[in-house]
Amino acid sequence: MEEQPPPPPSKSWSIYTRREITSKYEILERVGSGAYSDVYKARRRSDSVTVALKEVHDYQSAFREIEALQALQNCPNVVFLHEYFWSEDEDAVLVLEYLPTDLAAVMKAAKKEWDDEISIGEVKRWMVQILRGVDACHRNSVVHRDLKPSNLLISADGVLKIADFGQARILLAPGFVENNAYNQFNEQPSSNQETSNQPPEVVPGLDGRPIQYHTELSSEKCVMEQDDLTVTDFPKDIDDETTTQDGAASCLATCTTSDLEDPFQQPYSYEAEEARVDGNGSLTSCVGTRWFRAPELLYGSTSYGLEIDLWSLGCIFAELLTLEPIFPGNSDIDQLGKILSILGNLTEEVWPGCVHLPDYKIISFGKVEKPIGLEACLRNRSPDEVLIVKKLLCFDPASRATAMELLQDKYLNEEPLPVPLSALRVPSKHGSQGEDSSAEWNDYKDLDSDSDFDEFGSSQFTTTENGFSIRFS
Known part of the structure; x- marks a missing residue:
C-alpha cells in the first residue's frame, strides 16, 4: 500500500x-489582543531595540497594512x-517600532490630571504632527x-505616528514624498525610528522581490486599484469567512433629529466596526470607527x-480642543442625526450631488430649524x-481643506507657536480602551450596524418606491 504524505501543518x-x-x-509580554x-x-536580540510584534490573524488586514506601510516607510x-x-x-x-502611548491617553490625562486643558502650543504641535502624517x-x-x-501612537519623546493601517487602501500609484518635505516644523524622529544613515535591512517584498528599507519603493510595486488586491504571491489557504458580503451600509430610516439623544451626553468610549469588502472587491462604506x-x-x-480621512481629522481636532467627542453616535442613524443637528440640513446647496448618494433618498430626517453650530460645540475656543x-467638518468632500493646506494655515504659524517636542506632556501608557491594554493593538468589535432600533422607541414600516422606510416615533 502506497504511503500517504503527512497532513499539512495546522x-x-x-x-x-x-x-x-x-x-x-x-x-x-502580550500588550494587546483581539479577534484578528x-x-x-x-x-x-541583535541590538536590544524594543519592538512590537503584531500577529495578524486576518489575511486581508495583514495585506493592507504591509502594503501601506511599505509605501510610507520614509x-x-x-x-x-x-x-x-x-x-x-x-x-x-x-515587526513595528514600539510606541508606548497614544493621543487618546493625552486627552484622558488632560481631563483627569491637567485641569481639563491642553495648552494651545501643545494642541498645535499635535495637530502639526497629525497633519504631516496624513499628508x-x-x-x-x-x-x-x-x-x-x-x-x-506617541513615542516617549513626543513624536506622534499614524498606526493601524489594516483598513487602508492605496487608491493609485503613489507620488512619493521628497526627503525634505517634512522639514517645515523641524521634527526629529523618535528614538525607536531607524535613521537613514544606518545600513538598510533587506527583507522579501510582497511580490517576492527584495524590499530595501529606508529608501523609497518603486511606484510600480505599490499600485493598487481601489480594493482589487493582487494575491497571486500570498498564502493560498484563505478562509472564505475572512471577507464579508457588504450589505446596506446604513439603515433605511425616516426620523427627526429630535428623536436622537443629546450628542454631548454620550458615554466616552470609542466604538468600531469590522471593515468589509464586497464580492467584487470594491470599496465598502462600512469602514472606520x-x-x-x-x-x-x-x-x-x-x-x-x-x-474621508479629512473628516476624521476634523473630529479629532474638535476633540483635542474640547476633550469630548463631537459626534458620539450610538448607531449609524444616530451618528447622522448628531451631524445634522450640529451642521444643519443636507441639501444640494451645501453639497452639490448629494442626492446621488446611494441612501440619500432612503434615509430622511425632519428639517433642522436651528442647528447647534460648530461655534456652540467649541465653546471658549478662538x-x-x-x-x-470648519475647514474639515463640511458636508461637501471637495470643500474640505487638505492636510498640506492646513499645514500652511495661519493658525499653526502664528503666536503661540507649536511647542517643541520636549515641551509636550506625554502619558506613560495608552488611554482609550482600558488601563491595562494598548489601544492601537486591540481589534474592532463587530457591532451590528444600526440593528439597535430599540433606542429610538417604536417603529413603523412603510412601503416606498425605493423599497421601504422605517419611521421612528
Missing part, C-alpha cells in the same frame, strides 16, 4: 512556536515597519479609513476618496480654532 495561532521569529526577537490580532512587546509621522514574517501556513507577523499618506494615495485618537466616519460613508457611498475645524 496554523499554530501562537507567535511563540515560530522559530524564525523567536530566534531574532525575545518576546517580553495579538500584539507583543519584544526585544530584538515618513516620520507614520509607524515604522522594520520587517515582517509570512509563510503559507502561518499568520503574518509585523504623507495622501501624497502616496493611501487612504487610512480609520483615523481616531487611539490610532495616533463610527464617531469619526464621514457622512458620505454613512449614506452608503462606495466611491469616496482621501476626503475664531481661528473654530475655523480650522
